[in-house]
Amino acid sequence: MLKRIMILCLVIMSIMGVGCVNAATPQITAINWSVNRENNLRVVLDCTQLTNAKAELTDTSLTIIVNGKLRPTIGRRYSFAGSTVKSMNVSAQGDKTILILPLKRPLKSSEYKLFLLRNNPGAKRPDRVVLDIVNGDRTVGEQKSGGIANCIIPTYSVAGGIRGKHITLDPGHGGSDPGAHGSVTGVEEKSITLPVAKKLKDILESKGVIVAMTRTTDVDVWGSDATDVQELQARVDVAEKNKADLFISVHCNANTNKNIGGFSTYYNPKTPYDEKIAEFIQNRLLKTANLRDLGTRSANLYVNKHSSMPSTLVELLFLSNAREEKLLRSNWFQNKMAQAIADGIEDFYKQNGGVS
Numbered sequence: 001m002l003k004r005i006m007i008l009c010l011v012i013m014s015i016m017g018v019g020c021v022n023a024a025t026p027q028i029t030a031i032n033w034s035v036n037r038e039n040n041l042r043v044v045l046d047c048t049q050l051t052n053a054k055a056e057l058t059d060t061s062l063t064i065i066v067n068g069k070l071r072p073t074i075g076r077r078y079s080f081a082g083s084t085v086k087s088m089n090v091s092a093q094g095d096k097t098i099l100i101l102p103l104k105r106p107l108k109s110s111e112y113k114l115f116l117l118r119n120n121p122g123a124k125r126p127d128r129v130v131l132d133i134v135n136g137d138r139t140v141g142e143q144k145s146g147g148i149a150n151c152i153i154p155t156y157s158v159a160g161g162i163r164g165k166h167i168t169l170d171p172g173h174g175g176s177d178p179g180a181h182g183s184v185t186g187v188e189e190k191s192i193t194l195p196v197a198k199k200l201k202d203i204l205e206s207k208g209v210i211v212a213m214t215r216t217t218d219v220d221v222w223g224s225d226a227t228d229v230q231e232l233q234a235r236v237d238v239a240e241k242n243k244a245d246l247f248i249s250v251h252c253n254a255n256t257n258k259n260i261g262g263f264s265t266y267y268n269p270k271t272p273y274d275e276k277i278a279e280f281i282q283n284r285l286l287k288t289a290n291l292r293d294l295g296t297r298s299a300n301l302y303v304n305k306h307s308s309m310p311s312t313l314v315e316l317l318f319l320s321n322a323r324e325e326k327l328l329r330s331n332w333f334q335n336k337m338a339q340a341i342a343d344g345i346e347d348f349y350k351q352n353g354g355v356s
């Protein structure tokens, strides 16, 4: 199914690094590199087949040894504008290709990642060896200890302001899943998250954002017979497919104690920015009215944890609280909440994700 658009890739650890090797000798057919908007360097080696590679890190250099014969036409010297790595020398040693990257400062193991990507015939991409080096002290995600893993290479950006950003909005629940119910009117959570998300979409689009929605009507995203995980992954897939820079899920809260109320915003700290976007949004929500601050909360919610880009799940007030149910049902207050979330997102981008 296209529902699952995870890229199958092998993640290999610096010292270990053994992949699958066929009998024929792999060849390196091209070396490409790029520096993204955040000054992170990516070096990609196209290979005739899936191969293996390992990294050797010292204080002064990072050496990558790839099990693949270097095509003689490939360039040997590369220079980059990065602050950590400014050049790369490529050489052939028999059936191996050696990349040597002198370091301007010692690199931490969390600041680079070496992994393999399987070929993608649809996109005309061959098997590849990929090296990512981050610029600065941020990490490039969890290093996994060898073997095959499903992973998505993050491509999000937090720099350069809100205009042109890709943001996916997820109105919680829908279709066969109504979510929580209002204690006074019985209003369903799914019928509040959708209009709030649509209002938010309009505001974001007026700020130049490219918005994708996991749903625009009262439907299940995966289908009414989905498991919980299938339904939630389908929502994450929308964000991945749209190469979202940010993924926002909108929900309303409920509690058996009808006195409990307030705003809370959840995140999973899988990138340096998840907590920050939650804080920026929560701060703006608190300015909408005199309502309780239940804080930003680190959690393992599926959509936050399994999305590759910064994401947050907003719990807009409590349907179980009569006063808040009335606010949630009000068109006026839905507009205020949508505006607050949009303002929080704009704050986040004005400060380049809030992480210095």
Ligand SMILES: [Zn+2]
Pocket (backbone or CB within 6 Å): 172, 173, 179, 180, 189, 251, 252
């Ligand atoms: Zn919910």
